[in-house]
Every structure is written in C-alpha cells, then in structure tokens.
Amino acid sequence: MTRAKRISIWAIALVGLMTVTSAAKAGDYDFKSKGVYYKKNGLSGAFSRVAKVVPEKASYPYYTADANKPTGDISIPRTVTERKALGFVDIPYIVTEIGDYAFYGCKGLKRMTIPSSVHRIGNEAFRECSWMTSVEVSGNGLRVIGDAAFAGCDHLERVNIPHGVTKIGRAAFDLCGNLEKLDIPSTVTAMGDNLIEDCDKLKTITVHWATPIDVPANAFSGSQNRITLKVPRGTEAAYRAHAVWGRFKVIEPTANEAVEASRIYTSDGALRLTLPSPEAVYIYGISGAMVKRLALPAGNHVQPLPAGIYVVRVGDAVAKVIVN
Incomplete structure (x- = not known):
C-alpha cells in the first residue's frame, strides 16, 4: 500500500470518527x-x-x-x-x-x-x-x-x-x-x-431580607462601588454593618416598602408560606372548620394538604388558596 493511499484512508477514518462524535x-x-x-x-x-x-x-x-x-x-x-x-x-x-x-x-x-x-x-x-x-x-x-x-x-x-x-x-x-x-x-x-x-x-440590586443573608466575599465581583443596593426600609443599618453587603457604596431603602410581609401561596400540591417572623398559622376548610393550627418560626415552610379550597390566616393577613 502506498504512503499516499494510507494517508487517504486515515483521513477518511478521521472524518468518519468526527461525524460519529458530533452526531x-x-x-x-x-x-x-x-x-x-x-x-x-x-x-x-x-x-x-x-x-x-x-x-x-x-x-x-x-x-x-x-x-x-x-x-x-x-x-x-x-x-x-x-x-x-x-x-x-x-x-x-x-x-x-x-x-x-x-x-x-x-x-x-x-x-x-x-x-x-x-x-x-x-x-x-x-x-x-x-x-x-x-x-x-x-x-x-x-x-x-x-x-x-x-x-x-x-x-x-x-x-x-x-x-x-x-x-x-x-x-x-x-x-x-x-x-x-x-x-x-x-x-x-x-x-x-x-x-x-x-x-x-x-445599576441597582434590590433585596428583601429583613436580616441580610451571608454570601461569598466575591459574590458581587468588586462592583459594589458603582451599584446601588436597595433594601427594605428600616434595615439599612444592618446591611451597612454586614461584611459583604456593607461594601456597597450606596445603600438606600426601597421606596414605599418596609420589611416584606408574610407570603401565602400554593405550588406543587402544597401550601407554601414565607414568614419574616414567627407566626401562628390557621388553616380553615371552605366550610369554616379549622383544618390545622401551626406555630411556625420565621422562614420558608411547605405544608402538604389534600386538594381543595382553604382559607389561611397568618397574623392580620388572610388568603383564600386552592390546592390542586
């Protein structure tokens, strides 16, 4: 077999391999x-x-x-x-x-x-x-x-x-x-x-935590000098005192927003709650009968419920929700 023919065969094989690899x-x-x-x-x-x-x-x-x-x-x-x-x-x-x-x-x-x-x-x-x-x-x-x-x-x-x-x-x-x-x-x-x-x-990053969470030291890649951090009204001092969030040169309250209120919603067949502070949670069926009473700490919570319509009360907030 000539050298030129061997090279040609190797080239064909290489093209075939590349075709298989890319397919x-x-x-x-x-x-x-x-x-x-x-x-x-x-x-x-x-x-x-x-x-x-x-x-x-x-x-x-x-x-x-x-x-x-x-x-x-x-x-x-x-x-x-x-x-x-x-x-x-x-x-x-x-x-x-x-x-x-x-x-x-x-x-x-x-x-x-x-x-x-x-x-x-x-x-x-x-x-x-x-x-x-x-x-x-x-x-x-x-x-x-x-x-x-x-x-x-x-x-x-x-x-x-x-x-x-x-x-x-x-x-x-x-x-x-x-x-x-x-x-x-x-x-x-x-x-x-x-x-x-x-x-x-x-230009702006807006956050909603009542207490700033810990993040990596280089989370913002040294960009804090040119970006404004917007935080819930009344939490500015906590953010300025934080080791990472405090590096933002400008920290100001979000207009007309205080610390985020409780969130009540449903997803994936469950009741979901976001509580900024510890709360008693009351869950009622559509007939008005109490289904559950929960004492929950601040944070995110998932409460599985049978499919149906419920009324949920958290503090002064009342919401009607549907669980599918």
Whole structure:
C-alpha cells in the first residue's frame, strides 16, 4: 500500500470518527416539539409523567448544527405532548426542568418564557445565548437557578427571579453586559460567587431580607462601588454593618416598602408560606372548620394538604388558596 493511499484512508477514518462524535446519539433526547428537545424524566406523583428540556446532544458541542438550535421567541409549555405514530396515543408530559446546557450557544434566541411548572434552571442552561433580551418566569414554582445559567447573555436586559427561588448558582449572570437591574426575593437562602461579574450596565440590586443573608466575599465581583443596593426600609443599618453587603457604596431603602410581609401561596400540591417572623398559622376548610393550627418560626415552610379550597390566616393577613 502506498504512503499516499494510507494517508487517504486515515483521513477518511478521521472524518468518519468526527461525524460519529458530533452526531446526536439515540437517548440524548426522547422527542422534539416546536424546535425544542425534551428528555423523559420519570413520574411526578402517582400518574403525571414529567420531562425536562435538554440540548440535542448530551455532550459538547450540544447541537450538531446551527440549523438545529432553537431560535426566536420561545414559550416553554407547562405540558408538552410527545407525538406518536398513527394508531398510537399521544402522551403528555409536565415540563419540570430546563436541563443543564439546554440552550447553550443558541444565539438566535430572542425572548424566553418559562412556566410555573419548572422548578430548576440547570447549569449553563442559557450560556452564550448572546442575542436573548428577556426571560420571563411565570408563577412561583422555580426553586434553583444553576451555575452560569445566563452567563454570556450579553444582550439580556431583563430577567425576573420569582418568589420561591432558594438558590442562585455561581456566575449565574456573568457577562450580562446589558442587564440594568436585579431583584432578589427573600426566599433566596444561598448565592454563589461572581454572581454579576462584568455586568457593566447593572445599576441597582434590590433585596428583601429583613436580616441580610451571608454570601461569598466575591459574590458581587468588586462592583459594589458603582451599584446601588436597595433594601427594605428600616434595615439599612444592618446591611451597612454586614461584611459583604456593607461594601456597597450606596445603600438606600426601597421606596414605599418596609420589611416584606408574610407570603401565602400554593405550588406543587402544597401550601407554601414565607414568614419574616414567627407566626401562628390557621388553616380553615371552605366550610369554616379549622383544618390545622401551626406555630411556625420565621422562614420558608411547605405544608402538604389534600386538594381543595382553604382559607389561611397568618397574623392580620388572610388568603383564600386552592390546592390542586
């Protein structure tokens, strides 16, 4: 065999290997709907099937071609249907997660809407979606925003972090150069480091804790000199005395807002309470009969209840809620 022929064979083999490596493998995703890829993710409760949004491929590069990447304005549905072949029953799935790397490098994304059924946005889920301008999260179902979830989204102008989120990962908004404000709810109990590195247009961060939580020393990447921290009225001294929050050059009270009041809402078949101070909680059925009386400390609480309509009283606050 000549040397030239051997080189040619090796080149063909290398091209074949690269093709196999870059192709999506069976099992990387289970089905596709309206340009978005989904992976079945087990059951929620006794009967509901759940799925998560995933990239086309499980390993980098996460898409085999730019033409396969989701683009434009995308609204993730609460329930997505796997279309079966003719003669088979279509199967619905509740979407509960935006998986790791789900939209990594999808530069054609413009606006994203996420339903209340989603409880986690994975690590690097939207990394380098550089032309995406806004993310709207519905309801209070979201609990976790993963590491570098929105890193490199340099045209992102607006993202709402809903009440109910408990963790924001490291570098979650790194290199979001057009983000101007960030509002962090009181339900957040943990934040990673370098949260807002190179967010050059960020002007204000608004928080709602009655007592400032501890965060990593470099959580704000040394940007405190140019960003205004807005806090509940009456808590300014506590924030100024804190080792990390106190580094903000300007700390001022949020207009017309005192310490956040109790929050009463339902999600995932349970009553959820956020209490700024210890409280007695009274839960009544629709008939008026007391169902439960609870003495709860300050913080976030989950109280499972049978499906139905309830009246909940916390201090002076009374709310009518529906548990599905």
